[in-house]
Amino acid sequence: xxxELFTLPGFVALAPLLxxxxxxxxxxAALAAWLVIGGATAAFALACALPWQQGAGQLLLVDPLSAHxxxxxxxxxxxxxxxxxxxxxxxxxxxxxDGPRLRQYHxxxxxxxxxxxxxxxxxxxxxxWVAIEAATLAAVIVVGLPRTAEAVEASWKFFILxxxxxxxxxxxxxxxxxxxxxxxxxxxxxxxxxxxxxxxPQARGTLLNLAFVFLLLGYGTKAGLAPLxxxxxxxxxxxxxxxxxxxxxxxxxxxxVAILRTRSLLAANAEAIPPGPPLMALxxxxxxxxxxxxxxxxxxxxxxxxxxxxQSGIAAFAFGxxxxxxxxxxxxxxxxxxxxxxxxFQCVGRAAQLKGGQNFADIAGLVxxxxxxxxxxxxxxxxIAGLPPFGLFTSEFLIVMETARRQPILSVVLGFGLVVxxxxxxxxxxxxxxxxxxxxxxxxxxxxxxxxxxxxLAVTLLLGLLxxxxxxxxxxxxxxxxx
Numbered sequence: 440x441x442x443e444l445f446t447l448p449g450f451v452a453l454a455p456l457l458x459x460x461x462x463x464x465x466x467x468a469a470l471a472a473w474l475v476i477g478g479a480t481a482a483f484a485l486a487c488a489l490p491w492q493q494g495a496g497q498l499l500l501v502d503p504l505s506a507h508x509x510x511x512x513x514x515x516x517x518x519x520x521x522x523x524x525x526x527x528x529x530x531x532x533x534x535x536x537d538g539p540r541l542r543q544y545h546x547x548x549x550x551x552x553x554x555x556x557x558x559x560x561x562x563x564x565x566x567x568w569v570a571i572e573a574a575t576l577a578a579v580i581v582v583g584l585p586r587t588a589e590a591v592e593a594s595w596k597f598f599i600l601x602x603x604x605x606x607x608x609x610x611x612x613x614x615x616x617x618x619x620x621x622x623x624x625x626x627x628x629x630x631x632x633x634x635x636x637x638x639x640p641q642a643r644g645t646l647l648n649l650a651f652v653f654l655l656l657g658y659g660t661k662a663g664l665a666p667l668x669x670x671x672x673x674x675x676x677x678x679x680x681x682x683x684x685x686x687x688x689x690x691x692x693x694x695x696v697a698i699l700r701t702r703s704l705l706a707a708n709a710e711a712i713p714p715g716p717p718l719m720a721l722x723x724x725x726x727x728x729x730x731x732x733x734x735x736x737x738x739x740x741x742x743x744x745x746x747x748x749x750q751s752g753i754a755a756f757a758f759g760x761x762x763x764x765x766x767x768x769x770x771x772x773x774x775x776x777x778x779x780x781x782x783x784f785q786c787v788g789r790a791a792q793l794k795g796g797q798n799f800a801d802i803a804g805l806v807x808x809x810x811x812x813x814x815x816x817x818x819x820x821x822x823i824a825g826l827p828p829f830g831l832f833t834s835e836f837l838i839v840m841e842t843a844r845r846q847p848i849l850s851v852v853l854g855f856g857l858v859v860x861x862x863x864x865x866x867x868x869x870x871x872x873x874x875x876x877x878x879x880x881x882x883x884x885x886x887x888x889x890x891x892x893x894x895x896l897a898v899t900l901l902l903g904l905l906x907x908x909x910x911x912x913x914x915x916x917x918x919x920x921x922x
Contacts, residue, residue, distance in 0.1 A: 608657025644710025680788030688777030718759025725752025795880030803874025830902030
C-alpha cells in the first residue's frame with residue numbers, strides 16, 4: 440500500500456511534504472521562500488496530469504472529483520506561495536515575524552498544503568481522517584505564530600472546536616467500516632471509498648445513518664457550517680493572511696468532499712435516511728446566519744470569514760439538493776469561491792500592511808489612493824457578491840433555478856440569504872470605492888504582487904463569461920460520478 444505514495448498521484452502530496460522537511464532545516468528566509476514556491480509549484484505541475492491517471496488503489500483514489508479538487512487546491516497553494524514571499528518579507532521587516540517563526544511558517548504552510556492534497560486523493564477512510572487532522576494541526580500552529588494574545592486565543596479555539604469535530608468524524612469512520620464489514624469482510628477494502636461505493640446498496644442502513652450523522656457534524660466543523668463555524672472568524676482575523684488565503688477555501692473543500700462522498704453512500708442505500716434534508720438545513724442555516732452577521736462586522740478579515748461560512752452553506756445546500764444539475768452547480772460554486780476568496784485575502788493582506796490596520800475604516804477609499812490594489816479588491820468583492828459576469832453568479836443562478844424547480848419554498852429562504860449578503864457586500868464595496876482615503880503606514884505593493892489575484896479573477900471571469908465546453912464536460916462527469 441505504501442508503494443502507492445511513490446506514484447504520480449502520491450507525489451502530488453509528497454512534493455510539498457518533502458519540501459516542508461527540507462525547509463525546516465533552512466535558516467535563510469529568502470531561500471526558504473523560494474523553496475516553498477518550488478514545492479507548491481511542483482505539486483500543481485504534477486496535479487495537472489491527474490485527469491489522465493485515474494484509478495483506485497488501497498491507499499489513493501484518483502477519480503474526477505479528487506482530481507479536480509487536487510488541481511484546484513494545488514493551484515491556489517502555488518499562487519498563494521508567490522503572494523506569500525512578498526507578504527512575509529514585509530512582516531519580517533516590520534518585526535512581526537522573526538527568524539525561528541519564519542522557518543516554522545514556511546514549513547507549516549507546505550505541510551498544510553501537502554496534507555490537504557493527501558486527504559483529497561486518499562482512498563482509505565483512515566488516511567483521509569489522519570490527513571485532515573494533520574492539516575488542521577499545521578493550520579492551528581500557523582494561526583498562533585504572531586504570538587499576540589488574540590492570535591493564541593484564536594489558535595486554541597481553532598484547535599479545541601475542530602478537535603471535537605475531528606473526534607466525531609473518527610467515530611463516524613468506525614461506524615462506516617462496521618456498515619461495510621458484512622458485505623466486504625474485514626480488511627482494507629471495507630475502509631476504502633471505492634469499496635464502500637460498491638457495498639453501499641447492501642450495507643446496513645441504520646449504521647450508514649449513524650455514520651452520516653457523525654461525519655456530517657465532524658467534517659461540518661471543518662467546512663465551517665453553522666452552528667459549527669465559530670472557530671473560523673478568529674482564525675482568519677488573527678492568523679497570517681497567506682494561510683487565510685488557503686484556509687478560506689481549500690480546507691472547507693476537503694471537508695465538503697468527504698461529506699459529499701458520504702452522502703452518495705446513503706443515496707445508494709434504500710434503507711438509509713435521505714441525506715439531502717440535513718445537508719440542506721445546515722446549508723440554509725449557514726447562509727442566513729452569515730448573511731445577517733456580515734452587517735455587524737468591522738474587521739475586514741472577520742467579514743470575509745463570515746462570507747466563507749455563507750459560501751460553504753450554499754455549496755452544502757446544493758449537494759443536499761442532489762442530482763447531477765445541483766452537484767454540477769455545487770462543484771462550480773466551490774471552485775469559483777476558492778479562487779475568489781483567495782484573491783480577496785491576498786488583496787486584504789496587502790491593504791492591511793499598507794494602511795496599518797484591518798478594519799474597513801482603515802482601508803476606505805483604497806480605489807482612490809491606490810488604484811491597482813483598490814480596483815483588484817473591488818473586482819474581487821463584486822465577484823464574491825455573486826455579480827455577473829464572474830463564475831459565482833453562474834453557480835448561484837444554477838442553484839437558485841434548480842431549487843425553484845424542485846423545492847420552490849426553499850428558494851425563498853435561499854433568495855433571502857443571497858440578497859442580504861449581496862447587499863452587505865455591495866455596501867462595503869461602495870465604502871471601498873468612495874470613502875475618504877486614509878494615510879499610508881507601510882509599503883505599497885507593486886503591480887507584480889497583484890498578479891496571483893489577477894490570475895484567480897481571470898479564471899473566474901472565464902467560468903462566468905465563456906465556460907469552455909471541455910470544462911462543462913469535466914464538471915458534468917464529476918456530477919454524474921457522485922450524485
